[in-house]
Amino acid sequence: MGTKIYTVHTNSWSAALDGEAVFIKEGFCWPAFLFGPIWALWHGMWRTAIVLLLLSAAVSGVALYAGLAEAGDLALSLGLQAAIGLWANDWRRYVLTRRDVLERGAIAARRLRDAERRYLMGAI
Secondary structure: OOOEEEEEEEEOOOOOOOOOOEEEEOOOOHHHHHHHHHHHHHOOOHHHHHHHHHHHHHHHHHHHHHOOOHHHHHHHHHHHHHHHHHHHHHHHHHHHHHOOEEEEEEEEEOOHHHHHHHHHOOOO
């Protein structure tokens, strides 16, 4: 596997040495693709979870109203899930920004553990 980019976010008010850092990977988010609303709830993004549930219901409703076959319904649902997977990490960054969590920079590393180590060693 290649190198990944992680953005580092810390609380501006934290007394911890690491600032209670949160690392968010750039790119596609497989857990959000597979488990959309559950992924959002896991990260404390309640409004996002509700919106994802409503979008899922709307897509199913549109497919039912349009009289699409199962293949069409599956295609619409997969399209929605793919969009969720593509934008999930960006939504998470947005929510952190609204919670007064500052983006400190980006770190390139093969794994999350390596990114955390580089951050604690002062790479940013």
